[in-house]
Amino acid sequence: MYLASLGKLALGSRLKALSDHFYGAADEVYRTLGAPIESRWLPVLRYLWDAGPNTVTDVAHAIGQTHSAVSQLTDKLVRAGMVRRRRDPADGRRSVLTLTDKAHAALAGLGPIWCAVQRGVSSSLEAHAAQLLDAIEACERSLQERPVAAAILAEHDAIKATPLRIVPYAPALREHFYRLNAQWLEHHFRIEEIDRAVLSDPERYILQPGGAIFFACLGEEVIGTCALLQESPGVFELTKMGVDETFRGLGAGKRLLEACIAEFHHRGGQTLFLESNSRLQTALRMYEKAGFVMQPSVRPGSHYERADVYMIYRPETSPRQP
Incomplete structure (x- = not known):
């Protein structure tokens, strides 16, 4: 039900x-x-x-x-x-x-x-x-x-008054990396084998190859996560972004996206891309505002069955913010 x-x-x-x-x-x-x-x-x-x-x-x-x-x-x-x-x-x-x-x-x-x-x-x-x-x-x-x-109103005031923090990966946060991504994957699609491997061992599949993982925290609550995966020298994938549906609307996704882009620039990255699905319109609009450009076809050799969207970061094309 x-x-x-x-x-x-x-x-x-x-x-x-x-x-x-x-x-x-x-x-x-x-x-x-x-x-x-x-x-x-x-x-x-x-x-x-x-x-x-x-x-x-x-x-x-x-x-x-x-x-x-x-x-x-x-x-x-x-x-x-x-x-x-x-x-x-x-x-x-x-x-x-x-x-x-x-x-x-x-x-x-x-x-x-x-x-x-x-x-x-x-x-x-x-x-x-x-x-x-x-x-x-x-x-x-x-x-x-x-x-x-x-x-309810008292709790809303408390939520709005609590600062949203973006923090880097720590071993104690590993379970949240799996939880937050599993939530949206199971809701919209399914957890594929590549997802299960990466989410179960982020140190091996994301951090050791030169990537980074960030978390959004609201007080003691871990409400969102996003990863920057280095595919090859200078080439990074924005991946595994998930925000707890209970806390959407607080700007956690935007802050996580900004953190990953800043890290990409800090590491001297040359190419930043992402794969997504056309059903996730809210996320796609956020990516476009941040400077990601839709490509005419899916990414060659994509690892994801659900991926029908391929976007590449072109900051010079991002719409100007008012």
């Missing part, structure tokens, strides 16, 4: 899909058994049935929905003849919601259905039903103590 691969980033979407599934199942049951209600009506109707007449504000607070959402649902319930608005005798400026006789009659006959719902959910989800309810309750408590929007 694609949303599952996004983890916490798609939490809201996954919960909505799960909610829609349960709403749909309940509506199917109500229709099949001839119950005159809809699943989305239940929180308001059931609360008014249990607690008696209440204001929209009180209902919204009790069921954990916004005042606007409860007000809109109330409009539907009024049109359906299930709820009536009347003036609060204690405060004429407020409206009080009360169930109609039609609603009382409908709800009074739903006992067997609600019992079946309880048992059916337990049967379908088995032990996960109790675990899910416990998890929901724990989440609700946590969100009351610290609203998620505030927590």
Whole structure:
């Protein structure tokens, strides 16, 4: 499932899909058994049935929905003849919601259905039903103590305030060289044998032949990497660039690219090239801005099955930055 691969980033979407599934199942049951209600009506109707007449504000607070959402649902319930608005005798400026006789009659006959719902959910989800309810309750408590929007904004401020550092290769960073490249390779293509060899032993295949490897670090997080591979004296390949998708948009790819180009010049390189794939449009645009020029055909003798783009560094042709 694609949303599952996004983890916490798609939490809201996954919960909505799960909610829609349960709403749909309940509506199917109500229709099949001839119950005159809809699943989305239940929180308001059931609360008014249990607690008696209440204001929209009180209902919204009790069921954990916004005042606007409860007000809109109330409009539907009024049109359906299930709820009536009347003036609060204690405060004429407020409206009080009360169930109609039609609603009382409908709800009074739903006992067997609600019992079946309880048992059916337990049967379908088995032990996960109790675990899910416990998890929901724990989440609700946590969100009351610290609203998620505030927590997200605080983390965003912390991320933006953390300096991005470019550091050279160190043995302790070897696992990140593999991890960061495997992430994008597995997402877009597959890890080829040449990739597996180079990523597993970068000292042998990149550093010993005269190359260099750089990493982008955000605080203690290693979020990106890129390598400069010396193919022959004066000829270098820009290769193995990967940025953790969680941290894209911070400029790590651009900084890594600049570090590799600077190292190329520092070593007196004569030719710098790269191989890529036409599907990676964001990366290709970044390379072009840095001065890489698209060649009319793939590189002769390319080692990569996925490579259908060949670019050579021509800094004099790079577009001027505003």
